[in-house]
Amino acid sequence: MREIQGIGIGQGIAVGPVVRMAEPLPAPEDRASGFDASQEEERARTSLAAVADELQRRGARAGGAAKDVLEAQAMMAGDPSLITDVVKRLAEGKTAERAVYEAFAAFRDVLAGMGGYLGERAADLDDVSQRVVAHLLELPAPGVPDPGHPFVLVARDLAPADTAVLDLEQVLALVTVDGGPTSHTAILAREQSIVAIVGAAGAAGLVDGEQVLVDAEHDVVVVAPSEAQLAEARERSAARRLAAEAPITPGALADGAPVPLLANLGSVGGAAEALRLGAEGVGLFRTEFLFLDADRAPSVAEQQEQYTKLLNEFAGKKVVVRVLDAGADKPLAFLNDAEEENPALGLRGIRALRRSEAVLREQLTALAAADAATDAELWVMAPMIATVEETRYFTALAAELGIRTAGVMIEVPAAALLADRVLDACAFASIGTNDLTQYTMAADRLLGTVAQLQSPWHPAVLRLIEEVGAAGARTGTPVGICGEAAADPLLAVVLVGLGATSLSMSPSALADVRASLARYGLEDARAIAGAALATEGAAEAKRAATAAAESVRGRSVGDSSASGLQ
Incomplete structure (x- = not known):
């Protein structure tokens, strides 16, 4: 038996034989074509179109966040600038497959160097390129193997097109060598409730057929597990199934302290499923879907229509909308498309x-009009706030345009360190743990090479969250969490112990988090958080919190036994 450490997604556990994803196709040979340029161009365009159609079909079948990702990939296959580059290379006498490979690789390098949102798109380009080249060579498209039996899929990383259409009757769990907690694999695995461990460098040595236990809760892949480990895994799986089948109740701690559990949504389409899974409202509605891939800002009327649909879905509930989070890392022609050396630190969010x-005035106007026409409780927040002055600017403008409740996102360490003054100038704050971790640790959250530094469990990140929670308590300001950290059931308890008053997450995580919170009182949560804060690193913090939580549960069992309760 040996153990491989990684980053677990959720609390799932699964056992099965390893099946490895095939390695990528090699680079096509750089040789002169046997056809003329026009024939090669026809071959290239046919394959690009075929791949775009297939990605669109996969997206339609997958739905949710996967649909958005796959549609973006399909657009890459039809990108005019890429096709122009392909045609230029064909004119130099290259084959269609080599021209496609080189054009995509060149564009990939540009995006990878930009980081942020576009850096993430770079990996998607690799997948599209592989699919087009495979179509040209009449080879099977790269993708998930089908061994004919249930298995644990092990891969360097998974493309969104693969993750989106996994056969969940066959794929018991995912293990990737690369990737971090906010990678596409992690996000889509969480959305589809797939047991997953990412960033497990040691998984590169796993071979087909090896029996493994994938324990996401404890961030470990156990190779050749013992009978005792398998029995314990079966017990935990049964307990999770029972918890998932329990009646849906509002989020609360064991002592009755309420902790509203909200949903992160990227479009109106996910509202019904979020409500079915017990979302008590929306803690983060990303409005970028209205703006990306557009050559102009949508009109006030167009925006109002979408916001009204959302608010009607959540009538009587709180809905927190984030205004457009774009800029140099998500360039929009009508906002800011200037190149920057380091776009993650550039003109983005509220700065753009x-x-x-x-653009901001029109969005706030549309939101205020939708609010006036519906019965939901609308809160609106600004992204990437770094200063008190930016907070005052946004809240004043929001009030001028009819927004009744305006707040800010705490994603920049500067805002966390001045939280008492920032929170004094707004109605609420929401901590975006993905970016807060990235900026605190100086580790790009999209780079697998620094995945171990991207954990929100790091005490430095937790200490900043504690600062904001304490400021919220002093000023009487609600402090929510809307980063992926809230979807980790044990970390959710820690976040409440640090002062979070609500948690927002992928809807699929709601059941696990609800069950986890119900095991602990507020003082327990504070003690567990204190144990994590007293450590020096992310892994140690999670281990300390786990030990503290087990101690609390042990005391509870003892108290129940002493009183004759079972």
Whole structure:
């Protein structure tokens, strides 16, 4: 038996034989074509179109966040600038497969160097390129193997097109060598409730047929597990199934302290499923879907229509909308498309909106009109706030345009360190743990090479969250969490112990988090959080919190036994 450490997604556990994803196709040979350029161009365009159609079909079948990702990939296959580059290379006498490979690789390098949102798209380009080249060579498209029996899929990383259409009757769990907790694999695995461990470098040595136990809760892959480990895994799986089948109740701690559990949504389409899974409202509605891939900002009327649909779905419930989070890392022609050396630290979020205030004014106007026409409780927040002055700017503008409850996202360490003054200038705050971790640890959250530094469990990140929670308590300001950290059931308890008053997450995580919170009182949560804060690193923090939580549960069992309760 040996153990491989990684980053677990959720609390799932699964056992099965390893099946490895095939390695990528090699680079096509750089040789002169046997056809003329026009024939090669026809071959290239046919394959690009075929791949785009297939990705669109997969997206339609997958739905949810996967649909958005796959549709974006399909657009890459039809990108005019890429096709122009392919045609230029064909004119130099290259084969269609080599021209496609080189054009995609060149574009990939540009995006990878930009980081942020576009850096993430770079890996998607690799997948599209592989699919087009495979079509040209009349080879099977790269993808998930089908051994004919249930298995644990092990891969360097998974493309969104693969993750989106996994056969969950066959794929028991995912293990990837690369990737971090906010990678596409992690996000889609969480959304589809797939047991997964990412960033497990040691998984590169796993071979087909090896029996493994994938324990996401404890961030470990156990090779050749013992009978005792298998029995314990079966017990935990049964307990999770029972918890998932329990009646849905509002989020609360064991002592009755309420902790509203909200949903992160990227479009109106996910509202019904979020409500079915017990979302008590929306803690983060990302409005980027209205703006990306557009050559102009949508009109006030167009925006109002979408916001009204959302608010009607959540009538009587709180809905927190984030205004457009875009800029140099998500360039929009009507906002800011200037190249920057380091876009993650550049003109993004509130900085970009302030530069193009008309876009922000129209969005706030549309939100206020939708609010006036519906019965939901609308809260609106600004992204990437770094200063008190930016907070005052946004809340004043929001009030001028009819927004009744305006707040800010705490994603930048500067805002966390000045939280008492920031929170004094707004109605609420929401901590975006993905970016807060990235900026605190100086580790790009999209790079697998620094995945171990991207954990929100790190005491430095937790200490900043504690600062914001304490400021919220002093000023009487609600402090929510809307990063992926809230979807980790044990970390959710820690976050409440640090002062979070609500948690927002992928809807599929709601059941696990609800069950986890119900095991602990507020003082327990504070003690567990204190144990994590007293450590020096992310792994140690999670181990300390786990030990503290087990101690609390042990005391509870003892108290129940002493009183004759079972």
